[in-house]
Amino acid sequence: MTMAAVELNCVTKSFGDVQVIKGVSLAIRKGEFVSLLGPSGCGKTTLLRMIAGLEKVTTGSIIIGGTNSTRLPPERRDIAMVFQSYALLPHLTVRENVMFPLRMRRLGRKDEQQRRVDEVLEMVQLGHLANRRPRELSGGQQQRVAVARAVVSRPQVLLLDEPLSNLDARLRESMQEELIQLHRQTGLTTVFVTHDQEEALSLSDRVVLLNEGRIEQEGAPTDLYSAPATPFSASFMGSSNLLDVQIEAAKGAPCATLAPGSALPLEPGCAAAGPATITFRQEDVQLLPADAEEGILATVETRLFLGSRIRYVITAGAHRFRCLASPGHSFAAGQAIRVRIPPGRIRVIGRTLA
Amino acid sequence: MVEAVPTGVRAAAVIFMLLVLAFVLGPLVVVAGVSFTAGDYVTFPPEGLSLRWYRAVLSADVYTHSAITSLRLAALVTLAATVIGTGVAVALHRRRIPGTGFLSALVLSPLVLPTIVFALGLLMLWSSVVGRTSFYSLWLGHTVIAVPYVIRTTLAVLATSDPFLEEAARTMGAGPWRTLFHVTLPQCLPGIAAGGFFAFNISFDEAILSLFLRSPDIMTLPIQIYTQLEFSPDPSIAAASALMIALTIFLIVAIDRLLGIQRVAA
Known part of the structure; x- marks a missing residue:
């Protein structure tokens, strides 16, 4: 020992x-x-x-x-x-x-x-x-x-x-x-x-x-x-996004509803239905063109060129979050886009006591 | 930057500086000049040049005895004042004892209190508690007015030192006493030396306290000079004064060489 x-x-x-x-x-x-x-x-x-x-x-x-x-x-x-x-x-x-x-x-x-x-x-x-x-x-x-x-x-x-x-x-x-x-x-x-x-x-x-x-x-x-x-951990460990959402267990696989008709799929069994807080890192957010097959609809609010990366502030319904993307594809401020976040990258970190 | 100052202001500044120099250095020049006179009277400029008054001073028992008394007294005052002053400064600096503000005002009060008030008060206190005045009453009186200078200079040095040094020493295995001797006191050294220098000088040329607190058989150099001036003024007083100035200059140079007095002068 x-x-x-x-x-x-x-x-x-x-x-x-x-x-x-x-x-x-x-x-x-x-x-x-x-x-x-x-x-x-x-x-x-x-x-x-x-x-x-x-x-x-x-x-x-x-x-x-x-x-x-x-x-x-x-x-x-x-x-x-x-x-x-x-x-x-x-x-x-x-x-x-x-x-x-x-x-x-x-x-x-x-x-x-x-x-x-x-x-x-x-x-x-x-x-x-x-x-x-x-x-x-x-x-x-x-x-x-x-x-x-x-x-x-x-x-x-x-x-x-x-x-x-x-x-x-x-x-x-x-x-x-x-x-x-x-x-x-x-x-x-x-x-x-x-x-x-x-x-x-x-x-x-x-x-x-x-x-x-x-x-x-x-x-x-x-x-x-x-x-x-x-x-606290999420926000202190470096500009993670924190969103208060509604977890819905539709057809077995749960998803986090940001707005009516706009839901991020989660990993099976990670949370029960109800209000909760989810967190995901800004580099895990994937931005797609508005005509893509998947992802939720969102809008680019601001775009910041950082050299090796580009930081976007995205709005989806009443929610705002940040995204750190490589400069390969570029979206302009005000542009409509689709947002995809791999289900394994989203963490449910507790129910909001609403 | 200097060009931006108007000529009138610059001229005024130069005149002001010259006046300061004249009033600070003038008396010293006069005393030194008179001391080299060949004549019998205290006159400036001196009448001829000679060292006769230095010979007179160094061979006169009244001067050598009082000088030895003053030197002994100043040395003992310096010793007592540095020990007490350093201890008080370290204690005040740590601010761990309650009433630090009041204590600091109390120990520094001799700096602002009129010496004659303090001298009279101490004489009355000494007479009622101890009795006859003696060398020891002189030692005590001089020490009390010298201690604040040591406190001030030592505190000034402590204020600029890294507050974490003592804690660092503790984490390196030094107990409180070894921290004091290996870390705190070496930090204070320039302040202690400067304070000790002030203490020595204050005691060496203090006249008011000495007049009140000496016993009739004790004569210090400043009182001897004053007595001489009052009853039979001759250039020997200038020579004795010039020797005091020389001693002071010697001390300044010595301390500066050893420790760098400019560290605490600022």
Whole structure:
């Protein structure tokens, strides 16, 4: 049986009368890369800081590497953390910064510490800057020092608090690749906080979507992306379309009625008849000419050329939704078209309580 | 940008700057000039050049003894003020204790309180609680007015430092004390040094407090200079003052070389 590297049991956190974490339970496997994803104020950073020991746990428990760490101060937890501001010690050189956790935790003899620092600096390609001070480095280099300093002590869990948010877009992409590489090399259990769903999807083994202090949905990136379980998940996982419709079970196969005479076929047995919310991704919407044999009648409201794709806003009856199409065929704004969505791509995510 | 300023305004600015320079540097130039005089009277410009008044100052017991007293006092005040001031600044910066605003107003109040009021009050308090004034009452009085400067300079440095450094240190295995010594205090160092410099200078040339709180057998350099000026004015007071200025300049240069005082001057 493999023990979880980090285990949260019904963790709650209150600031005064306000409960910001409302009972979160989560087991993170050894070596797993987990993202805590959610909008600002969802509690993801608070949760990370609770794992680090920087915030007190109100109720519940946190087990790190088999040790109940709920009441332990940060310095006695087997963790390392990369801060959004990097928090490099300005009066120390790069080498001294990376050495700091080894010195404070008294890990190994002096020469072993030296060797490990050199190793890690080489890993993040900063060996040649070891004697510089943090303020002499670029943002990307500072970020690498912060990461090196966090992995050097080989902690039970590596905590990353939006470490890429201060970098420009291009640097962010290459740092994402480096983080994946680093995770593969070190095999460290990693908890990564971000509000960027793309970042979470591309980096993680598992994404934990938080909303108002609760876990909204968790799962592999592909699951969260293609099978959002709630309207919040659907909308947060990136411009999914959400429509309130009437499910009708005509002749065995159910369909979602958008307007009289205009119904999208669904997969057999996916929902009972009645009012419900359906969701589908904008890239799954297929646009056909108005004279096509299949699909429901609709109108192009707006057309946005994005370079590699074209985004359409489509109206069908009282409903509006978005479509991301490749530029192969093109429709103009105001044009009447037909819309087809593969039944397997439509998810019914709950009955509307009408 | 500079071209956009009208000539009249620029001329006024230049005149204003020259006036400031004249009033700041003028007295120093006069004192230094008088100190090199060969004559017997305090006159400017000096009558001839000589170092006789420096010799007189350095060989006169009244000056050397009072200088040693002042230096000892200033060193002890600097020590006490930096220790207390740094501690208070770190505590105020963290804002964890209730009433931080009130406390900060209280510890900084000597900056605005008239020194003579404070001196009189402390003298009465000391007399009723401890008794006779002594070197220690002087030490206490000077320290109280020096501490706010250390607090201000240290807070200024802390305000610009990364607020997550201490937390980061904790996550790297440093307990609260090791975080203080390995992270917080090294951050504060330029502020502590600048504050210590102010503390030293304030104590070294403080006259009002010293007049109230000294015992008759203790003579500090500023009081010695004042006494000399009052009873038998001769250019030795200028030479003693010039030496005080030289010491101050030496301290500024030394601290700047070591730590970069411009980091806290701004």
